[in-house]
Amino acid sequence: MSGGGGHALVLGAGVVGAATALALRRDGWRVTLLDRGAPGEGCSLGNAGNIGVASVVPQATPAQVRAIPKLLREADGALVARWPYVLRELPWFVRFVANGRQGKMEANARALAALMERVPASWEALAAEAGAADLFARAGLLHVWRGEVAMRGAAWAYDLRRRLGARVEEMDADAARAREPALQGEVAGARLLPDVPTVTDPLELTRRLVSRFEALGGAVERAEATEVVREGDRVRGVRTAGGGPLDAELVVLAAGAWSARLARPHGARVPVVAERGYHVMVSGANARVSQPLMLVEARVMASPMRGGLRLTTMAEFADPDAPPDHDRAARVLDGASASLPGVMGRVESRWMGPRPSTPDSLPVIGRAPRARNLLLAYGHGHLGLTMASVTAEAVADLAADRPPRLNLAACSATRSAA
Structure with a gap:
């Protein structure tokens, strides 16, 4: 399979879909980027902004699995399970617990680390092409701990990062405050990830990725894909809500939390759930930090952005289209004040978006088992922004029958994910 003017449909105009559409257009495909919303205004809009090259610790770990009952009992905690949704998606949660076994967790961590190897160079090249290098800040990510006991208990996670090649610098409370003067509350110490x-x-x-895509002749359309249509061992296009079918020689499924439903009829077995995150953008005299901070016990990320300070939190397992619970998110975000007094400031905007999460924290990237010309690019969880550039490269390689620059062995759509 090669470009040669064939029509490619990319479903999903988040950062993964936009990067993928651009890579395919660069390879000579006639590409339509399709989404029910405007490009970038879904889950990609609201993340904390980190290019998480040190995020090699999976979500499912022995410690995290043990902590789940306690976290769910916290009335205003950052972990929320909407039980009808959990029961509907029970196989995902069973597999998540299975992935929390020590050996399985370490295997998943090694696979994540391998996927990260090309991320810095890949994003540097893509940002330069899209004229977006000015949007990347390089202050690193500071994990801040309020309690000494909790910080010592998490030492294994930083040891794992080091073993897998990430740089980690330890700081006591005084060093953390010297690096980030806004830390005027409770601080026991910090861990700096300088390469994030x-x-x-x-x-x-x-938007800049999409602008570059359009400048190369790519097309963007607003429509909701309801079915990927297959005949035999090939797909021939998609059906859309309220519109006619769209034909294509290649379809790429990059629709985030909505992807698994569309991929399942074509042999994809890895379950994906909506792990919904929340943020607020705040402004004011105290709503300023000089670099991204993760307030670990509060489960709040503070990220300085062009439009103010973004505070992100919550892992809410619920239907992706269910109404948001901004009141609960506000109560969780109040926990940031223990280390950053007064940081909440004036709330300028609120947001919720569903992360497409797999039980093993590894994305689904590759060919659909029952259709060679249906390529899958979803399930990135917290790492969609991080892995968008390398995912786009891998999809373009597969579409052109080139050996992928990314080792996709751990990303198979037919893996057990358990």
Whole structure:
């Protein structure tokens, strides 16, 4: 399979879909980027902005699995399970617990680390092409701990990062405050991940990718894909809500939390759930930090952005289209004040978006088992922004029958994910 003017449909105009559409257009495909919303205004809009090259610790770990009952009992905690949704998606949660076994967790961590190897160079090249290098800040990411006991208990996670090649610098409370003067509350110490860049406007980044795509002749259309249509061992296009079918020689499924439903009829077995995150953008005299911070016990990320300070939190397992619970998110975000007094400031905007999460924290990237010309690019969880550039490269390689630059062995759509 090669470009040669064939029509490619990319479903999903978040950062993964936008980067993928651009890569395919660059390879000579006639590409339509399709989404029910405007480009970048779904889950890609609201993330914390980190290019998480040190995010090699999976979500499912022995410690995290043990902590789940306690976290769910916290009436205003950052972990929320909407039980009808959990029961509907029970196989995902069973597999998540299975992935929390020590050996399985370490295997998943090694696979994540391998996927990260090309991320810095890949994003540098893509940002330069899209004229977006100015959106990348390089202050690193500071994990801040309020309690000494909790900080010592998490030492294994930083040891794992080091073993897998990430740089980690330890700081006591005085060093953490010297690096970030806004830390005027409770601080026991910190861990700096110096090689983690931050995108200061994720929405603008996606828009610039789309602008470059359109400048090369790509097309953007607003429609909701309801079915990927297959005949035999090939797909021939998609059906859309309220419109006619769209034909294509290649379809790429990059629709985030809505992807698994569309991929399942074509042999994809890895379950995906909506792990919904929330943020607020705040402004004011105290709502300023100089670099991205993760307030670990509060489960709040504070990211300085072009439009103010973004505070992100919550892992809410609920239907992706269910109404948001901004009141609960506000109560969780109040926990940031223990280390950053007064940081909440004036709330300028609120947001909720569904992360497409797999049980093993690894994305689904590759060919659909029952259709060679249906390519899958979803399930990135917290790492969609991080892995958008390398995912786009891998999809373009598969579409052109080139050996992928990314080792996709751990990303198979037929893996057990358990």
